[in-house]
Amino acid sequence: MxxxxxxxxxxxxxxxxxxxxxxxxxxxxxxxxxxxxxxxxxxxxxxxxxxxxxxxxxxxxxxxxxxxxxxxxxxxxxxxxxxxxxxxxxxxxxHLTNWPEAFQDMEDHGHSTPGPAPEPVPKRVASPGTDNFPQKPCTYTEEVQKNRGRPWGLGD
Structure with a gap:
């Protein structure tokens, strides 16, 4: 493996x-x-x-x-x-003579994960009046400060 x-x-x-x-x-x-x-x-x-x-x-x-x-x-x-x-x-x-076994192990592990299959996450649509719509345009600097040094929430 x-x-x-x-x-x-x-x-x-x-x-x-x-x-x-x-x-x-x-x-x-x-x-x-x-x-x-x-x-x-x-x-x-x-x-x-x-x-x-x-x-x-x-x-x-x-x-x-x-x-x-x-x-x-x-x-x-x-x-x-x-x-x-x-x-x-x-x-x-x-030396990879066991490719089929390795893929089978990965597949078995994927099927044996406990709990139900995860639900697809719906896309959030940005529209005026919703929480995810910016009320005013913000600059890159403001966004970095708001997100603790990470632009637009990257790296969370």
Missing amino acids: AAFAEATRILFKIIQTTHHLQNTAVTGGKTVPPASLQRKMRELATLVRPASPTEDTMMKLAGNALNWLHTCMQILEEHYQEILQQLTERLKRI
Whole structure:
């Protein structure tokens, strides 16, 4: 059973790594970098402010920031490809002859959970006059303060 748990963890990491690889892949024709890297690129482009800048100088600074972004995405792509290769090799080394038994154990455990099956939770519809409808628009800062540092109740 330990091998099954290890294989499950590795498969989850493979899915996660594949997701990150798809978001940072340069060679696959990806043209939209992640938003966080775009923000850093804009910060980098405006970090240096020469006195009396010319259009040529500003273009060079913007080009430098764009080059940084492209290099960063190449580094991340190589990193995620390497991690994916390592995870695949680890998965190949796990001896899983008892997959059917492991799945049966999981199914049996799921059926043996005491109590009735949980009822589906109805969606709360936000409409004026109900408790879940904001009375006034609130800012991100107000929401974080209201929810003890967690924006919009995330992390409860």
